[in-house]
Amino acid sequence: MQSYTEENYLKTIYHLAEKTINVQTNAIAEQMQTKPASVTDMIKKLADKGLVDYIKYQGVTLTEIGKNTAIDIVRKHRLWEVFLVDKLNFKWDEVHDVAEELEHIKSIELIERLDEFLGFPKADPHGDPIPDKNGRFAKTQFIKLIELKIGDRGTITGVTQHSSAFLKHLEKLGLTLGKQIQISDVTDFDGSVEIRLSDKQVNISREVAKHILISSNGKN
Amino acid sequence: MQSYTEENYLKTIYHLAEKTINVQTNAIAEQMQTKPASVTDMIKKLADKGLVDYIKYQGVTLTEIGKNTAIDIVRKHRLWEVFLVDKLNFKWDEVHDVAEELEHIKSIELIERLDEFLGFPKADPHGDPIPDKNGRFAKTQFIKLIELKIGDRGTITGVTQHSSAFLKHLEKLGLTLGKQIQISDVTDFDGSVEIRLSDKQVNISREVAKHILISSNGKN
DNA sequence: TTTTATTTTTAGGTAAATCTAAAAATTATT
DNA sequence: AATAATTTTTAGATTTACCTAAAAATAAAA
Structure with a gap:
């Protein structure tokens, strides 16, 4: 059994390990939001518990057990986010902090039942995949919006930036999950992208385009 | 802002204060489940924070602020219990421990929305009243089953014992919240009570009868 | 390959919530 | 009222998760 803090470390390591x-x-x-010295202390503890492999000055990697624990927390976090948005009508930019607390509630039964209550969702309100109770993720085929060419179509299925500012911005533009889009133009000058929606046309910066994930439904 | 532990102390003091x-x-x-020395330490801390009034060797009472905080935790606990039973199909004897964790999630918005989602329930799955967001309890008129006389009718509206063993026992007998009952006999010998339900007749011990609350709907 | 910069660790300390054992105050009993 | 029993508090330690400041290791630059 891990403490609240240990769980947060495992989760953070898990997410960082997706990049390096x-x-x-x-x-x-x-x-x-803590100090390196504190991290070293905790890493030692996690290593003693067999949750991470650790070589001094060389950083850490999660062990199998550590990884499974982390995935379980991610699962809880994302299921709670679905609950908050689908059942309690929170906006997608309002759920992160509360889910951050709810993810630590220790009850397998609770999560199984919540999963069922929500209809076994495959993705959270930001399009991030929800692992099943065995820790397996449904394979998904995403492409970054920035990589699309003029004329390409697709469906918005995720974002890689969860800040409230970013999500509110997308919301205002009408770029929410499930929306069908087509690239109508890409500006040479600043790389900004012109997007056609069913009812309107919007322009987004290159920076924004980087953080939108599209499930492509064919060229042209 | 109180810690998880402080909140538990306030809640415990609140419940104990209902008796003394x-x-x-x-x-x-x-x-x-802790030691008196630890309690003294915490009481001092709570007194410093203005949440309890404390005179050495004389015990504690909650201040207005302390009481409001405690009621807020009770509110959260009971709303989560309703969620677990009504939405996730937990049994009434399975919800206490999980609610014990959920009650500490800090988000006013969450609780307001949960309350709404649940339809502003007035009582939890054990019949305990749920205070509204201003901390006010709906007045309820309960009488202990043990106090009823032969022929009296009523509706089971609460229990004053939350142990799993007790609740499972009632469940097996069909004595669940909302059930209409009539007292058909009281045994002189051991004080056990014979109860008529719509479809059957059951016998309960005096001890069990003490912990069932009835909203009486008139004599005879 | 030195020197410099960065990263990481160690050493020593703090605050929160516990504990045990002993002392002090209160309450009950003779 | 004196003694015994109970309750409560104090004193001093422990554990967890932090911290700062300084030392050590690694990586980058001259």
Whole structure:
């Protein structure tokens, strides 16, 4: 059984490991808003518990057990987000902090039943995949909006930025999950992208385009 | 803002204060499965924060702020219990421990929306009243089943014992919330009570009868 | 390949919530 | 009222998760 804090470390390491193989102390510290010295302390503890592999000065990797624990927390977090949006009518930019607390509630039964109550959702309100109770993710075929060419069509299925500012911005533009889009133009000058929606045309910066995930439904 | 632990102390003191005016250190310790010395430490802290009034060796009472905080936790606990039973199909004897964790999630918005989602329930699955967001309880007129006379009718509206064993026992007998009952006999010998339900007749011990609350709908 | 910069760790300390054991106050009993 | 029993508090430690400041290791630059 892990403490609330240990769980948060595992989750952070898990997310950072999606980008780099060996996760660095400073990266963890920054992510968790704490100091590198504190991270070192905790890493040692997690290593003693067999949740991470750790070589001094070389960063950490999750062990099998550590990874499974982390995935379980991610599962809880995302299921609660679905609950908050689908059942309690929260906006997609309002759910993160509360889910951050709810993810630590320790009851397997609770999560199984919540999953069922929500209809076994495959993705959270930001399009992030929800692992099943065995920790398996449904394979998904995403492409970044920025990589599409003029004329390409697709459906918005995820975002890689969860800040409230970003999500509110998308909401205002009408770029929400499930929306069908087509690239109508890409500006050479600043790389901004012109997008055709069913009812209107919007322009987004290159920076925004980087963080939108599209499930492509064919060229042209 | 209180810690998880502080909240548990306030809640315990609140419940104990329903029976005695001045709550004793030992009583708190027993209830919280901790040692009296630890309780004294925490009481001092709560007194410093203005949440309890404390005179050495004389026990504690909640201040207005402390009481409101406690009621808020009770509200959260009971709303989550309703959620677990009504939405996730937990049994009434399975919800306490999980609600014990959920009650500490800090988000006013969450609870308001949960309350609405559940249809502003007035009582939890054990019949305990749920305070509204201003901390006010709906007045309820309960009488203990043990106090009824032969021939009296009523509706089961609460229990004063939340142990799983007790609740499972009632469940097996068909004595669940909302059931209409009539007292058909009271045994002189051991005080056990014979109860008529719509479809059957059951016998309960005096001890069980003490912990069932009835909203009486008139004599005979 | 030194020197410099960055990253990481160690050493020593703090605050929260516990504990045990002993002392002090209160309450009950003779 | 004196003694015994109970309750409560104090004193001093422990554990967890932090911290700062300084030392050590690694990586980057001259």
